[in-house]
Amino acid sequence: QSVLTQPPSASGTPGQTVTISCSASSSNIGSNPVNWYQQLPGTAPKLLIYRNNQRPSGVPDRFSGSKSGTSASLAISGLQSEDEADYYCAAWDDSLNGWVFGGGTKLTVL
Amino acid sequence: EVQLVESGGGLVQPGGSLRLSCAASGFSFSSYWMNWVRQAPGKGLEWVANIKQDESEKYYVDSVKGRFTISRDNAKNSLYLQMNSLRVEDTAVYYCARARDCSSTNCYKAWFDPWGQGTLVTVSS
Numbered sequence: 001q002s003v004l005t006q007p008p009s010a011s012g013t014p015g016q017t018v019t020i021s022c023s024a025s026s027s028n029i030g031s032n033p034v035n036w037y038q039q040l041p042g043t044a045p046k047l048l049i050y051r052n053n054q055r056p057s058g059v060p061d062r063f064s065g066s067k068s069g070t071s072a073s074l075a076i077s078g079l080q081s082e083d084e085a086d087y088y089c090a091a092w093d094d095s096l097n098g099w100v101f102g103g104g105t106k107l108t109v110l
Numbered sequence: 111e112v113q114l115v116e117s118g119g120g121l122v123q124p125g126g127s128l129r130l131s132c133a134a135s136g137f138s139f140s141s142y143w144m145n146w147v148r149q150a151p152g153k154g155l156e157w158v159a160n161i162k163q164d165e166s167e168k169y170y171v172d173s174v175k176g177r178f179t180i181s182r183d184n185a186k187n188s189l190y191l192q193m194n195s196l197r198v199e200d201t202a203v204y205y206c207a208r209a210r211d212c213s214s215t216n217c218y219k220a221w222f223d224p225w226g227q228g229t230l231v232t233v234s235s
Contacts, residue, residue, distance in 0.1 A: 035221040044205055044228055050221035088155050092218040098171055099157035
């Protein structure tokens, strides 16, 4: 069982907005920033959002992140078929003295 | 181009050993904390270990402590993971990843970028 909790699946139709949640405790998300990674089928994970809401260059502004207390969210607007992927949240955990990931959310574009 | 390329994966029997390598290029390898992250078949990501630039600090997930050793050779721009006493549950794709924006003392606010393509380790009799 993952330290960070994500819904196992999410779905939407093209053009819609989908939100993926990530929750945990004060020792990780509550104390440290959250990063999001996208893993397209059969490929390595790729950085999507860092420090709660920062987008690396090359990531479309359709992707946005937020954090409040011990929860974080990833929003994808204007959903496209190429957004079908697994999405993972991650944060440093002060109690475990290591990185923790969410279990991943599989996004399906209907 | 910033790139990480893992190698060394394969099939090993329970109790056996394997050494993974990660070759870095396109950036100043000696300036960054580095990490290993694994993904069991059909499962999520699990951070395994990280190492400071000068090897003075190393951290491990509890499940591999005492069995795995992370190391690096800055002269060769390479990261390693020595895996001993392997178990069936260690079967996974192992990725190396660079930590961005660590402070001089920790990586609490860092992120992983880039990731390598991964190398598959299968522990089975």
